[in-house]
Amino acid sequence: GENVEQHPSTLSVQEGDSAVIKCTYSDSASNYFPWYKQELGKRPQLIIDIRSNVGEKKDQRIAVTLNKTAKHFSLHITETQPEDSAVYFCAAGIDTDKLIFGTGTRLQVFP
């Protein structure tokens, strides 16, 4: 069935360093790839998304890359700050269809 794998499950970085989270999806028909940030007890908040007609997208310190051939997509956070600490989920979807979420990455940024 449809599946999204996400690595690593935990990631600890020093403030100012970069963080990279990687996801792989199984359904080649997927064409929409959002990333959500979830703080403890809160709702998932969209931080960036990418569609299959684009290979890379950047928004300030956050960037996402997509390799459709390999069915990989990655989140890159540069110049990390303590407030970036949260659980990050990747997801894959097809148009209006359901989102299949990855298992999450707990990012800790140490001052």
Add this chain to the structure above:
Amino acid sequence: EPEVTQTPSHQVTQMGQEVILRCVPISNHLYFYWYRQILGQKVEFLVSFYNNEISEKSEIFDDQFSVERPDGSNFTLKIRSTKLEDSAMYFCASGTGGGETQYFGPGTRLLVL
């Protein structure tokens, strides 16, 4: 900025009881979704709803679950006879469709005793 809202924020119920979780999607959105998240785990899709009918549902969404859009603003999830394993955070989401963003509500934390 408009947001998806959900009520109640927390619900405690006895096993076997019925619960109704309520959501008010963003007003111009046409696609509605329910997801659940068991504590410490990933977000799982339950059901999607468009044009007053279910468009897709997961294996989790069995006969104990139902959804309804009783009026122009509310979207509800009913669990007919709750089980212990239904304990989770339930998120409603809405979107304009066509591969556009799904916006999540704050969730209802359901605890079945």
